[in-house]
Amino acid sequence: MAVTTQLLLLASLSVLSFAAQNNPTTRGVKWLEKGRSVLVRVSTPDLPLWNKEEQIGEDIPSALLLNFTVSADNRTLLLQDQPFMPLLQPHTPPRLSAPQTSQSLSEFEHGTPPNLEDLPVFDLDYDRIAHPRDDPSIHYYNYYPKLMINLLGAGIAGHNALLKDMEQKVIKITLRDWNTVGRASTDPPNHSFEIKEVKLWERQPGDSVDPDDLKECTLKSWRCSDFGDHPWYRYIFRQNFDEYGKIGSFRHKLHQRWATLYERLGFFRITLLILVVISMVLSPIPYALYKGGKWIKAQHRAGVEAGAAVWKDNDEESKEVVLEKHVDENDAGGSAEKPLPPVPVKSADVLEASEKV
Numbered sequence: 369m370a371v372t373t374q375l376l377l378l379a380s381l382s383v384l385s386f387a388a389q390n391n392p393t394t395r396g397v398k399w400l401e402k403g404r405s406v407l408v409r410v411s412t413p414d415l416p417l418w419n420k421e422e423q424i425g426e427d428i429p430s431a432l433l434l435n436f437t438v439s440a441d442n443r444t445l446l447l448q449d450q451p452f453m454p455l456l457q458p459h460t461p462p463r464l465s466a467p468q469t470s471q472s473l474s475e476f477e478h479g480t481p482p483n484l485e486d487l488p489v490f491d492l493d494y495d496r497i498a499h500p501r502d503d504p505s506i507h508y509y510n511y512y513p514k515l516m517i518n519l520l521g522a523g524i525a526g527h528n529a530l531l532k533d534m535e536q537k538v539i540k541i542t543l544r545d546w547n548t549v550g551r552a553s554t555d556p557p558n559h560s561f562e563i564k565e566v567k568l569w570e571r572q573p574g575d576s577v578d579p580d581d582l583k584e585c586t587l588k589s590w591r592c593s594d595f596g597d598h599p600w601y602r603y604i605f606r607q608n609f610d611e612y613g614k615i616g617s618f619r620h621k622l623h624q625r626w627a628t629l630y631e632r633l634g635f636f637r638i639t640l641l642i643l644v645v646i647s648m649v650l651s652p653i654p655y656a657l658y659k660g661g662k663w664i665k666a667q668h669r670a671g672v673e674a675g676a677a678v679w680k681d682n683d684e685e686s687k688e689v690v691l692e693k694h695v696d697e698n699d700a701g702g703s704a705e706k707p708l709p710p711v712p713v714k715s716a717d718v719l720e721a722s723e724k725v
């Protein structure tokens with residue numbers, strides 16, 4: 369009993385120290401609509417403030433703004449207007465961009481929301497992971513997925529920076545799927561999401577990832593995935609992905625080849641090509657049938673040849689019979705060889721008609 373209590377104490381102590389160390393905050397989290405839409409400000413000490421007019425970075429503190437909104441049908445969590453959970457195309461993760469603001473934290477919290485249209489927009493590299501894993505084929509009861517987003521890099525007008533500063537925060541967002549309350553999710557899932565909680569967490573060692581830290585992507589790997597399950601990728605660096613998936617992977621190569629082929633040949637010729645390939649794949653079957661038929665024929669012919677003499681005799685006999693028959697007919701009628709032409713029906717009709725007139 370005492371041991372158990374002690375263990376429990378230890379456990380709660382470690383949880384407490386972990387929480388203290390992480391110190392999550394809701395500062396920088398601004399609800400646009402409770403439970404449905406939230407704007408998150410992430411300070412980026414590595415990123416200079418971009419001056420749009422002069423096209424240069426200025427040494428002024430800045431932050432990036434992320435907009436998490438549940439779609440109108442509640443089925444999807446959007447980030448910057450793009451489906452982010454669940455992912456539509458896990459092999460080609462969304463390309464994200466975010467407006468940059470020079471608003472301080474308190475200005476952001478208490479002031480009017482910045483006019484996003486006027487702000488410079490950075491393209492993003494990010495680390496995205498969900499817990500539990502967001503694989504649509506897994507059925508969850510009381511589904512409260514936690515999504516973690518950690519910005520790894522940003523670029524504008526050809527300038528790129530890695531976001532490695534330990535002061536930068538990690539976003540964790542908890543959703544609730546109301547369609548799984550007391551029951552499992554359906555297949556395909558029919559989520560009804562609500563945003564339960566959004567917090568900014570301290571970065572941990574290892575949270576700032578360099579693209580060079582990732583294992584090399586070669587044709588030996590089908591996907592070059594970050595882990596072995598759907599949704600496959602966790603670290604999304606812009607340079608590693610294009611519309612065909614992860615650059616360098618065998619899957620990417622195949623999709624790219626296919627797309628090039630499609631572009632060159634067009635729909636009609638591609639269809640033709642597919643038909644040819646299919647008929648080539650299937651051709652062993654008709655060929656086997658053909659071969660089989662030939663064999664049967666050959667067997668048959670062999671049998672025929674074996675009894676050739678008999679057949680020959682029979683043939684001659686039958687010929688003789690026929691001949692005899694002909695001879696008989698000739699003898700009997702005399703005119704059997706040249707039968708009288710049949711009476712032309714038409715002329716008879718015509719005659720009849722003319723008689724009637």
Ligand SMILES: *[C@@H]1O[C@H](CO)[C@@H](O)[C@H](O)[C@H]1NC(C)=O
Nearest residue numbers: 403404440441442560561562
């Ligand atoms: C989406 O959720 C909100 C509550 O968060 C609810 O009022 C609304 O009816 C839901 N819409 C649909 C299409 O389920």
Ligand SMILES: *[C@@H]1O[C@H](CO)[C@@H](O)[C@H](O)[C@H]1NC(C)=O
Nearest residue numbers: 407435437446448449450484
């Ligand atoms: C946030 O995103 C939603 C849809 O994705 C959009 O309707 C809304 O206007 C955006 N809000 C802001 C402040 O950008």
Ligand SMILES: *[C@@H]1O[C@H](CO)[C@@H](O)[C@H](O)[C@H]1NC(C)=O
Nearest residue numbers: 441442546547554558559560
């Ligand atoms: C999905 O869930 C909504 C409620 O959130 C419900 O109205 C709708 O009928 C469901 N659709 C399917 C296909 O189950």
